[in-house]
Amino acid sequence: MDDAAGEEEASMFETSHVLGALLASSPLLARAWDRCAAANAAASGFVHGEDGGTVYVGFSGAPAALSAAGAAVAGGGGLFVPVGLGGDATRRIFAPLVAAEPDAAAVGEQVAVQALALQCFLKLCGSPDFQILLDQIRGKAAVFTGHSLGGAIAALATLHYLCISSSSSTFGPAPPVLCVTFGSPLLGNEALSKAILRERWGSNFCHVVSQHDVVPRLLFCPLDTVPAHIIVGMQLQQWPARTHHAGAVTAVTARVADTDRHALRQLIQTHVGAVAMEQKLADPAALSGGPYRPFGTYVMCSPDGAVCVDNPTAAVQMLYATFASRCSPGLESPEVAHSCYGDLVLKMPQHLLVKRRLRAADAPATSNYDAGVSLALEASGIHAMVRALATEASTARHWLKTSKRAGRRPSLNCAQLATKLGRITPCRAQIEWYKALFDGELGYYDAFKQRRSPKKFNKANMYRIKLGQFWDGVLAMLDAGQLPHDFHRRAKWVNAARFYQLLVEPLDIADYHRHNLHRTRGRYLTHGRERRYELFDRWWQEKGCAGVRRGDVASSMSSSAASASRRRRSKYAGLTQDPCFWARVEDAREQTESARSERDAAELAMKLEELQEFEHYSGELVASREVSVDVLAPQSSYTLWVEEWNQLKHRDEVRTILL
Secondary structure, eight states: OOHHHHHHOOOSSOOHHHHHHHHHHSSHHHHHHHHHHHHHHSSSSEEEEEETTEEEEEEOSHHHHHHHHHHHHTTOTTTTOEEESOSHHHHHHTHHHHOOOTTTTTTTOOOEEEHHHHHHHHHHHTSHHHHHHHHHHTTSOEEEEEETHHHHHHHHHHHHHHHHHHTTOTTSOOOSEEEEEESOOOOEEHHHHHHHHHTTOGGGEEEEEETTOSHHHHTTSOGGGOOHHHHHHHHHHTOGGGGGGHHHHHHHHHHHHHSOHHHHHHHHHHHHHHHHHHHHTTOTTSOOSOSEEOOSEEEEEETTEEEEEOOHHHHHHHHHHHHHSOOOGGGOSHHHHHHOHHHHHHHHHHHTTSOOOOOTTTOOOSOHHHHHHHHHHHHHTOOTTOGGGHHHHHHHHHHHHHHHHHHHHHHHHHHHHHHHHHHHHHHHHHHHHHHHHHTTTTHHHHHHHTTOSHHHHHHHHHHHHHHHHHHHHHHHHHHTTOSOTTGGGOHHHHHHHHHHHHHHHHHHHHHHHHTTHHHHTOOIIIIIOOHHHHHHHHHHHHTTSOOOOTTOHHHHHHHHHHHHHHSOOSSOOSSOSOTTHHHHHHHHHHHHHHHHTOOOHHHHHHHHHHHHHHHHHHHHHHHTTOSOGGGGOTTSHHHHHHHHHHHHHTSHHHHHHHO
């Protein structure tokens, strides 16, 4: 099936307005908003209560806004800068999110969130009351909610709860927690969005955004152009206790009132439009606007209904298209648009009772799907018949129709990749056959290193290269976002990558040493290992099949040995379970040779200690049969090292140190 045919394989019905209607008909939004109002009225940073068997926790952004009021009046420098979560305090709180790709830091893709929300959450997280709350709701259905800055804090609380709930089981189901935000500013960067998708937590977030609310769209702008007093001031305007802090509140709210509304609207429309165009062109190198990007499901609300969009790219397009539409007279004020959520959640169920009649200009009437798209546009507040909005309506229609296809494309790529994996399997079988030829003599590692049987070597080398190219292509697709974000957690691919690694990496090690690259570049473990093997190690470790810290050889050896001692096989493994075993053997042989000529007693003692560690490690693997029979072949490098090591131990000076 080609790509075009795959794209046509769409649902008969457009579902975004159906999901919006379903959400509007439930009491979820009304109950969540009630908890937001209660949180804003409370003195503490959060309130909670149970309703219908679900615990609702409302977070207030007023304390954060109050602490930032002075800085906002002065220009707001630093309030909304992105802060990485890789620090000591935040790494512990958000561990699964910051366990990013090994080279993430090098390319500047560290997971980061806005400074103001993070600062307020960390203070809240350190309070005993909040920790008691987390213990009380563990295992229960919970909804974390907040309005404006309170929504950003609620999202961080949800991420923390998901992190601590998933830490005990990598593949366990996500806890029954939902985050519902109202008019919340953007929280994190693109890396955060990808990390949430990778953890399969996107469905745990629901962001309700009114048609003309500036706060959820403002952080699309470059940070040096963001009027921070708008976000802070609008939050304080919703705070009933603001009269008790008249000095700080009055100054920032006065700046909000003096803001040029037309210029503010033009600023947001320009930069959100630029980000939308960037994503439309699918050019990640041309990063437009600010560093923040959406994640989760967005519920676009208007007086005409609601639309649910769960694709981040489509969410940006809809945030732009709905904001670009003409303001109704009652929503001219940004303050009104930001505080209208209470009225919207009460009125949305009433719109479900109104019979919709599509205008001829709104629906081409070519299919049920097109009619559904037109209903969705109407519910979001976009009307195609308004001439001034023809471009925005067309863009919104396009993205509503393609968002589902865009979401399906990675799955289609994954299905096609499975077919390619089947086609490349004979290459793997040929290397297995090559291995079996030399198991009884010197092992396939040494046979490949010494180029025994040149014709067989050439074929094995060709298949080794083909398999490497296939897996490099898989990782390139994963890096480009062309595969599902949880691809590296799917058992089929984790197991296939692991089998490939155990079979082929020994040949890569042999090739590295055959060309003496260990002398010109350095040890294979630190200077010669391909990135794909490091990633496959991490996939396997995340699956829970190993407890090894990447890059720590001593820890790797001790952990593997301990793991081997716990599970004893009845016969030798088909493949040696440490993919770097032969690299460690080569290091041990060089260390043994160096120890023979070492005259310094201290240096000799250090080398002997390292050799003893490897002796213990390899002995455990052999005793537990975690190695393949080729390791014990009469002429294998490991067998030769054992002989060399035993000879060295019989020397007087060595025996003295070892005793």
